[in-house]
Amino acid sequence: MKFLLNGTVLAIILLLLTILSLFIGVSKVSITDIFHLTESQMNIIVSSRIPRTVSILISGSTLALAGLIMQQMMQNKFVSPTTAGTMEWSKLGILISMIYFPQENIIIKLIFAVVLSVAGTFLFVKLVQYIRFTDVIFIPLLGIMLGGIVSSFATFIALRTNTVQSIGNWLNGNFAIITSGRYEILYLSIPLLILTYIFANHFTIAGMGKDFSTNLGVNYQKVINIGLFITATITALVVVTVGTLPFLGLIVPNIVSIFRGDHLKNALPHTAMLGAVFVMFSDIVGRIVVYPYEINIGLTIGVFGTIIFLVLLMKGRHNYAGER
Secondary structure (H helix, E strand, C coil): CCCCCCHHHHHHHHHHHHHHHHHCCCCCCCCHCCCCHHHHHHHHHHHHHHHHHHHHHHHHHHHHHHHHHHHHHHCCCCCCCCCCCCHHHHHHHHHHHHHHHHCCCCCHHHHHHHHHHHHHHHHHHHHHHHHHCCCHHHHHHHHHHHHHHHHHHHHHHHHHCCCCHHHHHCCCCCCHHHCCCCCCCEEEEEEHHHHHHHHHHHHHCCCCCCHHHHHCCCCCCHHHHHHHHHHHHHHHHHHHHHEEEEEEEHHHHHHHHHHHCCCCCHHHEEEHHHHHHHHHHHHHHHCCCCCCCCCCCCHHHHHHHHHHHHHHHHHHHHHHHCCC
């Protein structure tokens, strides 16, 4: 596994999967046709395959980084946009925008999703700071409970407003709906990635605690606010564009931290590449296993993510037992 997390190896695997992704689909476009594509094949590549592949790369890398930042800020390896309720708040924002602004305007959806995602994430953090759990496992449990309440409330509103079918598109990730003109909003996450790299050392210091950060002259609360804003906004961008991608922000940072340590700046490129590889592989499997149909990415990631998470839990339990 350590060999696979080598930067060069990850980059090669990601490149191969990216090329493979461009030539898998119902409409047959072979890699041998690349130099003499018909007009129809060119349209498929430009309008569907490239947007899908680019959205997978951006979504996978940014959500993995969002999980990494959140775990660093909360000093808890079980926290992620999934277990902090961030994704549920984003879906509630999308639902509210659909009710009051029914016209198809992705910018309106994004604004509502970002606002509620940021507000919900900060609410989660304030609750954690107020309750002051002594056991780290209770922090993600609080986030899951809060997310469950938000999700139930959103379902209730959807039932009352007859928007259940519409909001269902965002309940499970689905790259099949990605075409040219529907994914470009993901490019807004690129400035956030640059901001993450700039503040990487500050995030690492903040992850060591308030007292330690203050002694080093770091404005702890400001850094926490910046980190949480980045994670909430990235999550909203992905949910608005492709829907929910579970486990990604939880397991990828944990895998990288095992082999690369907890220094955020050193882990950033590996986390981004592994996140993109994980989503790309899951999407390709979903397109192949029931070809010519496909399985939603949310389901394939859920299956693989559950298996990997259980392995990580068992490994952690085994190590803990060995130390005792």
